[in-house]
Amino acid sequence: MKTLIKLEILRSLRNRKFLFFSVIYPSALYLIIAGGADDAKLPGMRVDMALYYMVAMAAFGAMTAVLIGNSEKIAKEREQGWVRQLRLTALPGRGYVTAKIAAVSTVSLPSILLVLVVAAAVKDVRLEVWQWTAIALCTWAGSFVFAALGVAIGYLASGDAVRPITMIIYFGLAMLGGLWMPLTVLPAWVGDIATWLPTHAYAALGRAVEEGDAPHLQDAGILAGYLVLFTAAAALLYRRDSHKV
Amino acid sequence: MTTEHSPVVEFAGASKSYGSVRALSDLTVSLHPGETVALLGPNGAGKSTTLDLLLGLRPPDPGGTVRLFGGTPRKAVTAGRVGAMLQSGGLMDGVRVRELVGLACDLHPRSHPVDKVLESAGIAGIADRTVGKLSGGQEQRVRFALATAGACDLIVLDEPTTGMDVSARQEFWAVMREQAAQGRTVLFATHYLEEADAIADRVLVLHRGRLLADGTAAEIKNRAGLRRISFALEDGADEAALRALPAVTDFDLSGRTVRMRSSDADATMYALYQLGLYPRDVEVAHLGLEEAFLAITRRAEEPGADQGTSGSTDHGDEPGQSRGTGREAAAV
Numbered sequence: 001m002k003t004l005i006k007l008e009i010l011r012s013l014r015n016r017k018f019l020f021f022s023v024i025y026p027s028a029l030y031l032i033i034a035g036g037a038d039d040a041k042l043p044g045m046r047v048d049m050a051l052y053y054m055v056a057m058a059a060f061g062a063m064t065a066v067l068i069g070n071s072e073k074i075a076k077e078r079e080q081g082w083v084r085q086l087r088l089t090a091l092p093g094r095g096y097v098t099a100k101i102a103a104v105s106t107v108s109l110p111s112i113l114l115v116l117v118v119a120a121a122v123k124d125v126r127l128e129v130w131q132w133t134a135i136a137l138c139t140w141a142g143s144f145v146f147a148a149l150g151v152a153i154g155y156l157a158s159g160d161a162v163r164p165i166t167m168i169i170y171f172g173l174a175m176l177g178g179l180w181m182p183l184t185v186l187p188a189w190v191g192d193i194a195t196w197l198p199t200h201a202y203a204a205l206g207r208a209v210e211e212g213d214a215p216h217l218q219d220a221g222i223l224a225g226y227l228v229l230f231t232a233a234a235a236l237l238y239r240r241d242s243h244k245v
Numbered sequence: 246m247t248t249e250h251s252p253v254v255e256f257a258g259a260s261k262s263y264g265s266v267r268a269l270s271d272l273t274v275s276l277h278p279g280e281t282v283a284l285l286g287p288n289g290a291g292k293s294t295t296l297d298l299l300l301g302l303r304p305p306d307p308g309g310t311v312r313l314f315g316g317t318p319r320k321a322v323t324a325g326r327v328g329a330m331l332q333s334g335g336l337m338d339g340v341r342v343r344e345l346v347g348l349a350c351d352l353h354p355r356s357h358p359v360d361k362v363l364e365s366a367g368i369a370g371i372a373d374r375t376v377g378k379l380s381g382g383q384e385q386r387v388r389f390a391l392a393t394a395g396a397c398d399l400i401v402l403d404e405p406t407t408g409m410d411v412s413a414r415q416e417f418w419a420v421m422r423e424q425a426a427q428g429r430t431v432l433f434a435t436h437y438l439e440e441a442d443a444i445a446d447r448v449l450v451l452h453r454g455r456l457l458a459d460g461t462a463a464e465i466k467n468r469a470g471l472r473r474i475s476f477a478l479e480d481g482a483d484e485a486a487l488r489a490l491p492a493v494t495d496f497d498l499s500g501r502t503v504r505m506r507s508s509d510a511d512a513t514m515y516a517l518y519q520l521g522l523y524p525r526d527v528e529v530a531h532l533g534l535e536e537a538f539l540a541i542t543r544r545a546e547e548p549g550a551d552q553g554t555s556g557s558t559d560h561g562d563e564p565g566q567s568r569g570t571g572r573e574a575a576a577v
Contacts, residue, residue, distance in 0.1 A: 003351035011339040080335025085391060088300055088322055088329045089352040 001095040008103035018069065023111045026061020027118045030054065034123060042182050046211050050123040052182060055206035058115040058139045060179040062108035063199070066147035067170055069104045074154025075162040083241060093235030100234075101147040108143045112136055131209050138205040138215055145198050145223050148230035155237035173199040198226040251315050253278055253399050253430045254299060259309035261294050261454075268294040270454040271309070276432060278398075281425045283445035284434040285538065291454040292434035293332060296403050299432075300329055313399070321399075325354040328392040332403035332434075336376045336387060343372040346390045353395030365420065366390035381408035389417070393424065400424055402433040406440065418444055438535040448534075452542045462534050469537035472510035476524035477501050490516050506532075 013019065030053055037049035045052065077083050086096065116136060119125040127135075149169070157165045174180055176190060177199025183191045194200040201219035208215045252275035261269040269291045276282055284292050297303045298311045301318030305311055313321035321327050337345055346363055350356040363369040368386045371379065379387065385408060392400060402421075406414045421444070425431045435441055441448050442462045450458040450465060458465050471494065478501050488496050492509035503524075507513040510529050517524060532540065 001352075003348050007337070007340055007344055007348055010344070011337070014339050077335065077337075081331060081333045082335035082337050084302060084331055085335065085388075087302060088327070088331070089349065090323045090325060090354055091352050 004099040005102045008099040009106050012103045012106050022065040022107050026057045026111050027114045030057040030115050043184050051210050054119040056179045056203050058112045059203045061111045062143035063146045065108045066104040066143050067150040070150025071153040071166045075158045093238040096238050097151050097234045100151045101144050104147045109140050112139045134209045135206045142202040145227045151234035152230050255312040257310045259305040259311050268454050279428050281431045281445050282447045283441035284449050285441045286451035290451045325395050326398045328397035329401040330388045330392040338377040349391040349394035356395040362390050362394050382413045399430045442534040457545050466531045466537040469540035471506050471532050473530045475504045476527040
């Protein structure tokens with residue numbers, strides 16, 4: 001199983017194009033959205049745009065890399081029959097899912113760090129050392145949830161369907177979870193839904209740290225629940241996959 | 246649990262339907278330790294489905310069972326007792342050959358050293374090449390290396406020599422024979438009849454999801470019941486009289502050479518001599534396995550023989566299919 005994890009990470013790092021764009025993209029978006037903002041507080045919040053979007057874009061970028069990276073790649077590998085071959089080994093389902101999460105997480109970490117560096121350098125964001133560390137770690141760890149979701153989607157959909165399905169889930173989660181704009185500017189019912197979405201809990205981890213608190217237990221709990229759910233679903237789908245090659 | 250005498254593979258009433266298409270119909274067959282078995286049939290006969298059930302990649306329809314070494318297929322796979330080479334087994338891309346084979350060795354509970362596996366699959370020379378940049382034949386060898394990464398008791402190969410040229414094919418089967426000589430049970434699906442004839446000591450003929458014949462290649466040839474008869478008549482031949490010989494199913498006269506097929510060669514030859522003729526260079530021979538196969542599958546397609554198996558089977562790429570006349574089976 002360790003060998004598979006190592007190989008999957010190696011493959012991710014060798015895929016230069018995917019690596020490059022996944023790492024650059026969230027920082028670029030951050031500069032576009034928060035670049036010209038002044039340091040007024042956002043309505044109903046204790047943080048300004050530079051801070052809000054630092055966490056939101058780090059989360060959004062990490063989610064992009066892991067969700068899309070996994071779902072499309074896995075759907076392709078199923079079609080090529082590699083997964084069938086792998087299922088003829090003693091590898092357990094959770095080993096496969098773990099390797100896939102590990103592979104995309106090597107890409108998401110540098111993309112998160114780059115957003116933080118850009119925020120500090122360009123937007124003069126200043127935080128305590130523990131806050132920087134906690135934001136980076138929370139955002140990275142939280143991305144595992146979406147990596148697992150990506151594996152599950154890669155198994156539920158195949159062929160031409162995988163991209164639109166991924167996109168719907170991806171945009172839906174990003175918008176309703178408040179990664180694009182603060183939920184305080186959206187209708188109240190959106191906020192009610194959002195409380196239970198993994199994306200909302202995901203960005204809330206980092207925002208709590210920005211506000212000087214520890215991440216809220218409820219958010220961590222919601223994310224852990226989703227991680228278990230998505231991982232179990234992905235492992236089950238891997239075992240049961242009957243995709244005809 | 247597993248004893249010396251228990252079958253390696255045991256299908257009992259196993260069927261598989263995809264929607265309204267019945268890919269495999271009530272298969273009951275057992276394979277025993279040390280056998281080399283060919284699963285023979287045209288494309289669409291149900292070979293791949295049979296192997297999928299055997300390997301636990303799909304479950305059989307309710308009512309049927311598939312057991313490997315007395316347990317579930319998954320259990321046998323997890324224990325490393327089965328090595329399999331799939332027809333369209335894609336390979337992980339973006340890695341080197343050695344890395345991929347190393348992964349298979351690592352995952353196998355009774356693995357061989359990587360170098361030994363590379364060596365015996367004949368890919369030691371391309372170990373540092375990227376997997377995505379191999380030729381079709383090289384890819385097949387890599388798949389073979391994945392299937393033989395550890396000490397397994399059963400090797401399953403789905404059309405293993407597809408895409409190989411003649412010499413690669415011969416080399417491949419030489420390696421395979423070594424594996425069989427070590428006491429492994431080998432099951433391979435093929436639509437090359439010459440491979441089944443030359444390599445297998447038991448042939449299962451599958452057609453439209455049903456097992457039509459099970460025996461040695463010689464038995465299968467016998468089962469077709471036809472002999473090929475040829476001879477020359479120096480004084481010319483009376484074609485009408487020859488055609489009227491008993492049991493003749495197929496007749497061809499070119500110059501002085503007569504070629505025919507007979508469902509009862511003894512009776513045909515006896516009647517030939519009774520005509521007062523003196524045939525020279527007489528040859529009476531079995532049909533090849535290929536012709537026997539066609540005869541058996543054609544017979545299965547005759548009205549009444551086919552018990553409502555739905556769907557048509559495309560024989561288009563069956564080697565030698567175009568040489569069949571159709572009359573042979575109709576007359577059997």
